[in-house]
Amino acid sequence: xxxxxxxxxxxxxxxxxxxxxxxxxxxxxxxxxxxxxxxxxxxxxxxxxxxxxxxxxxxxxxxxxxxxxxxxxxxxxxxxxxxxxxxxxxxxxxxxxxxxxxxxxxxxxxxxxxxxxxxxxxxxxxxxxxxxxxxxxxxxxxxxxxxxxxxxxxxxxxxxxxxxxxxxxxxxxxxxxxxxxxxxxxxxxxxxxxxxxxxxxxxxxxxxxxxxxxxxxxxxxxxxxxxxxxxxxxxxxxxxxxxxxxxxxxxxxxxxxxxxxxxxxxxxxxxxxxxxxxxxxxxxxxxxxxxxxxxxxx
Amino acid sequence: xxxxxxxxxxxxxxxxxxxxxxxxxxxxxxxxxxxxxxxxxxxxxxxxxxxxxxxxxxxxxxxxxxxxxxxxxxxxxxxxxxxxxxxxxxxxxxxxxxxxxxxxxxxxxxxxxxxxxxxxxxxxxxxxxxxxxxxxxxxxxxxxxxxxxxxxxxxxxxxxxxxxxxxxxxxxxxxxxxxxxxxxxxxxxxxxxxxxxxxxxx
Numbered sequence: 229x230x231x232x233x234x235x236x237x238x239x240x241x242x243x244x245x246x247x248x249x250x251x252x253x254x255x256x257x258x259x260x261x262x263x264x265x266x267x268x269x270x271x272x273x274x275x276x277x278x279x280x281x282x283x284x285x286x287x288x289x290x291x292x293x294x295x296x297x298x299x300x301x302x303x304x305x306x307x308x309x310x311x312x313x314x315x316x317x318x319x320x321x322x323x324x325x326x327x328x329x330x331x332x333x334x335x336x337x338x339x340x341x342x343x344x345x346x347x348x349x350x351x352x353x354x355x356x357x358x359x360x361x362x363x364x365x366x367x368x369x370x371x372x373x374x375x376x377x378x379x380x381x382x383x384x385x386x387x388x389x390x391x392x393x394x395x396x397x398x399x400x401x402x403x404x405x406x407x408x409x410x411x412x413x414x415x416x417x418x419x420x421x422x423x424x425x426x427x428x429x430x431x432x433x434x435x436x437x438x439x440x441x442x443x444x445x446x447x448x449x450x451x452x453x454x455x456x457x458x459x460x461x462x463x464x465x466x467x468x469x470x471x472x473x474x475x476x477x478x479x480x481x482x483x484x485x486x487x488x489x490x491x492x493x494x495x496x497x498x499x500x501x502x503x504x505x506x507x508x509x510x511x512x513x514x515x516x517x518x519x520x521x522x523x524x525x526x
Numbered sequence: 527x528x529x530x531x532x533x534x535x536x537x538x539x540x541x542x543x544x545x546x547x548x549x550x551x552x553x554x555x556x557x558x559x560x561x562x563x564x565x566x567x568x569x570x571x572x573x574x575x576x577x578x579x580x581x582x583x584x585x586x587x588x589x590x591x592x593x594x595x596x597x598x599x600x601x602x603x604x605x606x607x608x609x610x611x612x613x614x615x616x617x618x619x620x621x622x623x624x625x626x627x628x629x630x631x632x633x634x635x636x637x638x639x640x641x642x643x644x645x646x647x648x649x650x651x652x653x654x655x656x657x658x659x660x661x662x663x664x665x666x667x668x669x670x671x672x673x674x675x676x677x678x679x680x681x682x683x684x685x686x687x688x689x690x691x692x693x694x695x696x697x698x699x700x701x702x703x704x705x706x707x708x709x710x711x712x713x714x715x716x717x718x719x720x721x722x723x724x725x726x727x728x
Binding site for chain 1: 540541542544545546548549551552553555556557584585586587589590624644645646647648649651653672673674675676700701703705718719720
């Protein structure tokens with residue numbers, strides 16, 4: 229299956245060595261952003277070039293790869309990256325969270341609990357959590373060196389002053405192993421608790437910004453908050469319209485121009501798994517009816 | 527004199543062997559204390575274990591200044607093999623080394639002499655690879671820290687005997703520090719700077 233013109237998993241060996249060394253340091257210093265010599269990839273920045281480079285550096289022929297984009301296995305970005313590695317590395321791919329050994333993700337953590345033999349690779353657009361508060365790299369670097377994170381608390385406080393609650397809904401800052409404040413990538417804050425004490429290794433790759441960072445398995449990850457305004461994950465107050473799940477993260481889908489909308493699981497594998505197990509939501513009737521009709525006619 | 531043809535060989539399959547070796551080292555670093563096996567084998571020059579040789583072929587290149595202990599740096603076999611297969615520059619000044627290879631723990635210099643990184647760039651530190659007698663039997667050590675679910679127990683016969691006492695300086699240095707990779711034949715265990723070790727004796 230290997231395309232003859234490219235090395236296994238696309239990247240050349242020298243690049244892989246460089247990325248691998250960065251990954252080892254990232255794991256040794258949880259939450260610290262290790263600079264690396266990010267390469268141009270055959271896709272534009274913002275489409276997961278960082279995640280793709282990390283995946284290419286760790287992927288082997290025995291791996292089973294799953295790629296999700298906002299929880300979905302079926303979007304353009306997810307399909308393209310999955311096909312890219314099927315072509316350049318010949319690896320098996322899957323949409324099942326349980327069967328995957330490497331999961332590359334854009335902006336979600338799967339609903340199904342991860343296990344020890346898995347690596348979760350995040351695509352990260354802006355790795356520096358302090359960047360919008362302090363544009364100078366020299367300054368943010370010094371702030372991390374001194375663990376000077378007062379500015380981030382001021383930002384969360386300003387949310388409370390303005391809106392009455394912490395209004396940050398995604399890319400919600402976390403503190404890793406009680407030291408580094410880290411950007412979890414633009415995952416909804418609903419997913420933050422899943423990062424804490426996770427059995428799987430979590431790797432983060434930012435291609436344009438040239439940073440790799442990591443959370444080792446079983447590492448404490450705490451969402452920043454205040455005693456009187458504790459962290460709260462947010463979820464639309466509705467069951468999934470397809471599988472009736474009450475505890476999954478939901479996408480809001482506008483269904484007409486009269487304000488109708490439906491809420492469905494963002495994690496397609498989780499939702500399909502539940503439907504296959506017989507769970508049905510309020511709007512999952514259509515395929516079910518078609519089948520019943522076909523049976524009646526036949 | 528050894529010619530290139532007489533040098534011990536590198537990996538049979540450069541690409542997949544390096545990938546497999548890296549995953550073992552990555553898993554070791556992510557789960558301190560857990561023993562990982564290095565499967566792919568390469569030729570080993572005198573004084574180098576199989577695991578050490580595989581790690582060298584996987585991680586070293588012209589970008590990684592290398593510091594060798596006395597036994598390794600006196601072996602022309604080792605020097606030629608490293609030069610031919612990895613191209614990594616061997617340096618005398620341990621404080622700028624990306625990796626250090628210690629063939630025999632009794633030759634380990636004071637850890638302060640290696641690169642510890644800076645508070646701004648703690649990743650610019652030496653990864654010290656130490657060959658030890660065994661990672662399946664010997665004294666018990668209790669390990670805690672990121673990557674460990676509660677407590678991990680490592681049984682190892684290690685020299686220097688006070689290695690883990692010496693590594694305590696990682697506690698006060700953090701985020702600076704030294705990451706250690708222990709190798710015994712094809713077994714590998716990593717002790718990153720976040721791991722705290724309590725000796726249980728025995």
